[in-house]
Amino acid sequence: MRGAQRRVPHLGVPGPTAPLDTPHPLDGIRTSVRSWGVAAETTSSSAPPRARVGGGRVGVLRVPDWPVVVARQTGALPAGGEQGAPGAIVHALRLVACDEQARADGVRVGMRVRDAQAASPMLALAPADPVGEALAFERVVRAVLAVVPAAQPIGDGALAFRMRGASRFYGSESRALEAVRGALDPLGLSASFGVADDRFTAELAAQLGRETIVPAGRSRDFLGPLPVGVLGDDELPGMLHRLGVHTLGGFAQLPDDSVRDRFGEAGLVALTRARGGDDRRVDDSGLGEERALRLVFEPGIEGVQELALAVREPVERFVRQLAEQRLVCSEIRIVLRGEEGRVSERLWRQPGFLRAGDIVDRMRWQLTEGDLGSALVEVQALPERLDADAEHMPGLWGGGDIDDRTKHALERLQGMLGREAVLTATPGGGRLLAERGVLTPWGDAAPAQAAGPWPGALPPPRPAVVFRPPLPVRLLDAAGAPVEAAALDVREGAPAAFSPPAAPRRRVVAWAGPWPIRRRDLGDVVHRVQILDGEGEAWVLLQADGAWLAEGRYA
Structure with missing residues (x-):
């Protein structure tokens, strides 16, 4: 390995938090000042x-x-505002903070919970954190x-x-x-x-x-x-x-x-x-320095194995110093800078929290996919989310989170087969079935779900098998001619035979539809039809640009 100069800034922790709330010392004298x-x-x-x-x-x-x-923000209290409930924070059966709505009802910091609820019956409470x-x-x-x-x-x-x-x-x-x-x-x-x-x-x-x-x-x-x-x-x-x-x-x-x-x-x-x-x-909190890892390499690094050897010890020390502060990192932003100035920046996340080996693996993957075009001269690891370690400790009777053995198996498979070989599914938004489930590599941040509504989306229950991309099929009428969605709309040319992908022709026992979906990328109007074939299998078909495609199959 080439000689590398590595610098790991000292990690700090902010000073003790002040009391959550105190009686306002300026009440009653605001006008005078x-x-x-x-x-x-x-x-x-x-x-x-x-x-x-x-x-x-x-x-x-x-x-x-x-x-x-x-x-x-965390959901411990419901939304406030004109339509929401007033909110307050409780510690040791007394209020330590409340919002303007609660104060308008006569609630004050320091009140006992029962007195506050008597003053504001709709008051929502959450424990101090x-x-x-x-x-x-x-x-x-x-x-x-x-x-x-x-x-x-x-x-x-x-x-x-x-x-x-x-x-x-x-x-x-x-x-x-x-x-x-x-x-x-x-x-x-x-x-x-x-x-x-x-x-x-x-x-x-x-x-x-x-x-x-x-x-x-x-x-x-x-x-x-x-x-x-x-x-x-x-x-x-x-x-x-x-x-x-x-x-x-x-x-x-x-x-x-x-x-x-x-x-x-x-x-x-x-x-x-x-x-x-x-x-x-005013002392600089140093959030960008104390809780960030920055490594500079002179000369630059060329390969992923050389990078892994250079960063493993500093990353382990970085994670250990966070652990000494009773913190763990669940989201991290990694920035790589090449010798010619090209930069690769990416946000990484995985269920639970990121260990030292997880961070090193993500640095390797990002260098492989980043295409810096020159030797790597700088690496930055910036925690985007730090959690208290107690939040990730296993419960007394176990928990609903994915267990360590499963995580280790997935990470090992990903290390052997590549980052995109292990995928996780998250709900998405869209009209087509393939858009309703988004596949992302294990450890990547799931994309934000696009806001609806989605007219024409298939209601639940949805097919258990979704084809990506949809597979070409044939849907024929009693005369053996291709069925047109426009004819189905007026109940003419009912489907009688169906040719699934890589399988012999089957008869159509029942069908429903069509339902139009307006999609410019698939044509002016896409029609969706559901059929039940003679083998007892139910299908969801699409007709786009005159061709029939199998979108999904019910198990």
Whole structure:
């Protein structure tokens, strides 16, 4: 094997997820601080501006009621909206999140389940799933990283991102937020945005509405009227209230030494945030780096066996590091780049999850079929879907999923005979029988089912045998002449004999039809007929361009 320089980035895991939902700290004061939008630049300040310690502007994106959004996407909760039911998330018999419909009925986070159901009888409930929510949020982070240089999940359906480079690239902070909002459109998500000199202020600004931009140097003015409860610490706000300090502005005026003596270092951190000096930086989540495998080869690789030897150890380490985070990959995108710049990109999926050997095999197959036209110089493996490993553990009494022995047998056959030698069937959409069942190689992502309706499609039960492509047959009347579908339509020239593929002629016992199907690729109108022959076999026939074809046979 040629010498190969391989680089495997360190794999990371996002920080701990924040609580699923908390009582909104800005309820009741939205009106008083609503002026802190873009037009807030004209508001005067009595306190001197203070620059952010960490440097640079910070934007925060927040998807409202994120736990409920994830539960609806996964089917744990029914669809919402005007015709749907209100939804809420439950943990330990108390609500930890709810949607706007539930709040309109008087439901609030922290309620006991029975109290919430009494307030909203149609309330739909789902158990909390913080791991699933964190994994689902990675799609949001990837979408945002496509338009801004750095983004970091901060929990509760929110992420922080750097504004400096984005605002320069797009021309202004408002245009940068428009770009981020556009990146979320394909995901079907709506979000609120906040921009400020520091992360704490931007987080609070994002809770006000669709878009709130605090002008540079004005974070302290924005924070001043807010209640101390927004600090998020139950003990500190309570003690401040007993001291007669009810707003962040009042808290910010306290001397540093007094706060340190009374509340310790944690109190000093809260004081710095109340003054608009939160120094927490936005760290790049590294989803494109930490949970991706990138290998560069110099010189390039020519054959599949050489590729398998070069990538096996890094792929095994990559999968092992995911396992240490209690994660498994069920969908992966593999990108191959040739020396002359040609790129092959493909999404791979298989039932269950992908092991190291599965990923190596897919790299080999993709190199064989990709036709890069030159030596392979770079391989990237980008997980498209990461699941908690507990989701793929066998149940106590077994499960309905395909067992490991069957998977290993199929993978071994595929390795010996080729990728397209082992096929799996998935439901499809179309009028013809061959379109109703789509065959894809084992391990490939099944194509998306085209939306109906499909007028002329054969209703169930459908034939057990479908011919791909349909086989030519002969359908004759009593005089031995070919039967025309137009004659059958007026009940003339009834079929009397049938010649199946590679079999002697049989008599027709019964028949039904014809039913027209309009297909341009098979002619202006295709006619379908069902017949029962003298051997007791039932057939589905098509007439296209004057010729009869056997589409399927009932078992």
